[in-house]
Amino acid sequence: MHRITGLNVSQIRKDFPNLHVEVQGKPLVYLDNAATAFKPQTVIDAIAAHYRTETSNVHRGVHFLSEQATARFEQARDKVRDFIRARKSCEIVFTRGTTEAINLVAYSYGRHFLNKGDEIIISEMEHHSNIVPWQILCEEKGCVLKVIPFNDEGELDLEAFKRLVSPRTRFVSVVYISNSLGTINPIRKIIQTAHQCKAPVFIDAAQAVSHHKIDVQELDCDFLAFSGHKLFGPTGVGVLYGKEEFLEKMPPFHGGGDMISSVTFEKTTYNTLPYKFEAGTPHVAGVIGLGAAMDYVQSVGFEDMTAYEKELLDYGTKALSGIAGLRLIGTAKEKAAILSFIVSGIHAHDIGTLVNDEGVAIRTGHHCTQPVMRHFGIPATSRASLAFYNTKEEIDKLVEAVLKTKDVFR
């Protein structure tokens, strides 16, 4: 029944134990994947195995468990390299998540290579995590933050971007897929335009990584980051990709163990890439779990996933649009399976609480994108964000739950 494209969704759903719980005595309908995605059993097993019989710290240990953990840890790094098609494994830095990756670059690259009057360009639809680190940098170094606006469909104004870019532009940081609008941004064009002025480009791929195949060499981005937990992996682990030439010349972000090659009280020399940026014991189990998550996603295959999600998006767009008084926020031509909406006369938080009565989990609020809310003159939206394990039946349940909510406020 669920076999619409090449995906066998009924079979896939069996791989995710969290899909099979009850909320309010009803089967859970989980539509909050943009906040965090569920984990397949293989990821849970990989993490459990590490803690059950394979626990060890990584690097330098000469005993069996340490060598085994180090091998698994470094294999996961190679998997990330292949997953995003990076040139080398040393271009893959493990972080706590996308937020830490952005901060790493803002501190290490920003504080070292940007100066007073230099301009940094971001977009109006950035998550707060891709706004605040740059604002902190601007305040400290006297740089100037410029913002690419978007239109009422939620599409970036590329002409405005071209006007913003100048020789004063020293850094560009934009989101690949908007978490609150679902817009897939034309990042290839943005990267090309920025490179004409020799400005490096950072891509926030937190949402994109679970929806689209990413090829950093083809994109030619200078940095890219994502979080493990939105890619069906564990929380607390993420990835910063950086071109070797950039990472090489950047100073360390955190000091500590593992990031050094020698320490004396007179002089410390730093470790090679990527370890220079990985001070302290990393999230070993998390990295191994992330490796398992990437294996899982690759076994499903992006081609089928993306096609199926597009079907879900089209179905959901049509179904929600049929509700009187409902308005979709974010109607870009190029969109991922994220459905943000408002309902006339009903606040998003009331919708969120009331659909929960039906077992439906959606997110409500500003989604850490207050400038987006301000653009539309609204305080909040309700957001249903889909993954490849969701079904059209679940979208029907969301629609029913929203209709019931409307009844309460009639």
Add this chain to the structure above:
Amino acid sequence: MNYDSRKELYQEMIIEHNKKPRNFRKMEGATHTAEGYNPLCGDHLMVYLHINGSGTIDDISFEGDGCAISRASASLMTSSLKGKTLHEASVLFEQFHSLIKGELKPEKDSNILGKLTVFSGVWHFPTRVKCASLCWHTMRGAIEHKTTVSTE
């Protein structure tokens, strides 16, 4: 624990006050005013009071944007506080606070909450407690001459 929000939270009276909020207006000549803001959800309201020389709330009103719970709470708060002394307002503040934290049980603990007991189910929904309490904190802030009140 699972609680049905339709039974515990969205009571008839709350829906009705959300639809037709009482004292929903800007007040000219207010003696005390404060702005309340919940950064978590974006709820935003102004509370206006007119307090006379003997410390009685002659008039109270509010305006702003928020969910049904915050709007109904502000509507019921203003209805309850009109004509009350500052001392009574402070007792009501404390009792309402205990109510929405689930500490005061209106069926057994003595109280002067009256209609405000309609919020007795809010404590089952921890993320919604601040929706109900924002207007009360803002009211107290106004009396204490704070111009802005944040729930964070």
